[in-house]
Amino acid sequence: xxxxxxxxxxxxxxxxxxxxxxxxxxxxxxxxxxxxxxxxxxxxxxxxxxxxxxxxxxxxxxxxxxxxxxxxxxxxxxxxxxxxxxxxxxxxxxxxxxxxxxxxxxxxxxxxxxxxxxxxxxxxxxxxxxxxxxxxxxxxxxxxxxxxxxxxxxxxxxxxx
Amino acid sequence: xxxxxxxxxxxxxxxxxxxxxxxxxxxxxxxxxxxxxxxxxxxxxxxxxxxxxxxxxxxxxxxxxxxxxxxxxxxxxxxxxxxxxxxxxxxxxxxxxxxxxxxxxxxxxxxxxxxxxxxxxxxxxxxxxxxxxxxxxxxxxxxxxxxxxxxxxxxxxxxxxxxxxxxxxxxxxxxxxxxxxxxxxxxxxxxxxxxxxxxxxxxxxxxxxxxxxxxxxxxxxxxxxxxxxxxxxxxxxxxxxxxxxxxxxxxxxxxxxxxxxxxxxxxxxxxxxxxxxxxxxxxxxxx
Numbered sequence: 001x002x003x004x005x006x007x008x009x010x011x012x013x014x015x016x017x018x019x020x021x022x023x024x025x026x027x028x029x030x031x032x033x034x035x036x037x038x039x040x041x042x043x044x045x046x047x048x049x050x051x052x053x054x055x056x057x058x059x060x061x062x063x064x065x066x067x068x069x070x071x072x073x074x075x076x077x078x079x080x081x082x083x084x085x086x087x088x089x090x091x092x093x094x095x096x097x098x099x100x101x102x103x104x105x106x107x108x109x110x111x112x113x114x115x116x117x118x119x120x121x122x123x124x125x126x127x128x129x130x131x132x133x134x135x136x137x138x139x140x141x142x143x144x145x146x147x148x149x150x151x152x153x154x155x156x157x158x159x160x161x
Numbered sequence: 162x163x164x165x166x167x168x169x170x171x172x173x174x175x176x177x178x179x180x181x182x183x184x185x186x187x188x189x190x191x192x193x194x195x196x197x198x199x200x201x202x203x204x205x206x207x208x209x210x211x212x213x214x215x216x217x218x219x220x221x222x223x224x225x226x227x228x229x230x231x232x233x234x235x236x237x238x239x240x241x242x243x244x245x246x247x248x249x250x251x252x253x254x255x256x257x258x259x260x261x262x263x264x265x266x267x268x269x270x271x272x273x274x275x276x277x278x279x280x281x282x283x284x285x286x287x288x289x290x291x292x293x294x295x296x297x298x299x300x301x302x303x304x305x306x307x308x309x310x311x312x313x314x315x316x317x318x319x320x321x322x323x324x325x326x327x328x329x330x331x332x333x334x335x336x337x338x339x340x341x342x343x344x345x346x347x348x349x350x351x352x353x354x355x356x357x358x359x360x361x362x363x364x365x366x367x368x369x370x371x372x373x374x375x376x377x378x379x380x381x382x383x384x385x386x387x388x389x390x391x392x393x394x395x396x397x398x399x400x401x402x403x404x405x406x407x408x409x410x411x412x413x414x415x416x417x418x419x420x421x422x423x424x425x426x427x428x429x430x431x432x433x434x435x436x437x438x439x440x441x442x443x444x445x446x447x448x
Contacts, residue, residue: 018169055265055266060197062215065217111266130265
């Protein structure tokens with residue numbers, strides 16, 4: 001089965017079984033190892049990517065279902081020499097420790113910030129409830145997302161002005 | 162570990178007609194939509210060698226619309242679609258609340274109402290709301306279409322009355338003539354996200370002007386092989402005022418309609434105690 005889809009703005013193509021997990025196609029076939037595998041059963045959120053702008057766990061997506069759609073991975077958020085605002089906020093707040101949950105946290109948070117999510121503690125915690133972190137506790141992560149959400153709001157306000 | 166992807170095949174029909182035709186031909190195919198449950202089994206290697214029937218391209222089945230006093234929810238509507246839908250939020254708030262407690266956002270974005278219903282988990286969080294709203298399930302096959310009352314749809318844990326070759330097309334909910342006086346949805350689990358319920362409850366209560374009960378509907382999930390309405394308690398309060406004695410009498414009847422078990426998530430005793438408390442609190446709520 002030949003499948004074409006957009007990954008981080010570029011048209012990519014994959015040939016193979018349509019039942020291969022999107023997670024494995026990204027890591028093995030498209031050389032994008034930023035997306036991590038945690039539990040492999042949809043409980044931990046480590047492998048979260050955006051599918052047409054929505055957060056999904058890539059371990060539960062057969063690649064056939066992404067044909068013609070847009071996928072965004074953590075690699076889309078910035079580069080080591082030019083981090084995105086969400087990555088900067090995570091760094092500034094010390095929101096990462098071992099790092100396995102971080103790409104998933106960033107992607108779930110990016111969908112939230114993208115759609116104009118507020119810097120509200122409770123709303124952010126609800127949004128991130130499907131992402132587990134076993135190192136830092138969640139406070140630093142929530143603070144980082146709040147920071148990015150405030151920046152997002154400020155940017156939108158400036159654009160409107 | 163996981164199913165051998167190379168040996169698997171996945172059929173991708175583009176129209177409902179093509180989907181039922183393919184299913185007629187490939188009777189052993191496993192329908193897949195959001196894959197939030199099926200892919201877990203696939204990843205664990207449990208479905209090796211199977212053919213999958215991917216229904217996710219059937220756009221006609223993704224709509225939510227109101228028609229002739231009924232809310233018609235296409236089987237591909239996701240939990241996110243439902244919890245954001247203005248009509249669902251306004252008229253069927255218990256369903257919106259249930260959808261917000263299923264998994265985390267990643268699961269809500271992918272999991273569909275049709276998959277949820279067809280999967281028939283005894284712990285399905287949307288089932289108590291659908292049971293009290295007296296929904297029905299529409300299934301289609303190459304042979305035609307039939308509508309099944311919600312409580313008759315489930316025949317056991319992970320079992321439904323669907324015949325081979327049938328697919329869930331929609332869930333229908335009649336719009337209530339007037340809004341209930343009181344509503345409740347409550348999921349009891351170990352973690353806010355992802356947790357599978359120990360018990361899950363939904364209730365609707367209509368009161369007459371004189372304070373007597375016009376109708377009570379109360380349903381519990383995770384308390385029996387399938388979702389259950391508390392028919393005995395419902396009948397007990399009908400036409401009566403909710404005095405402390407009447408409430409106690411109704412609460413004592415909870416066990417008549419459920420059969421909770423001990424399992425990894427909880428004990429039968431705990432489940433029953435919590436369920437009784439949920440009904441007690443709902444009926445005792447000050448007006």
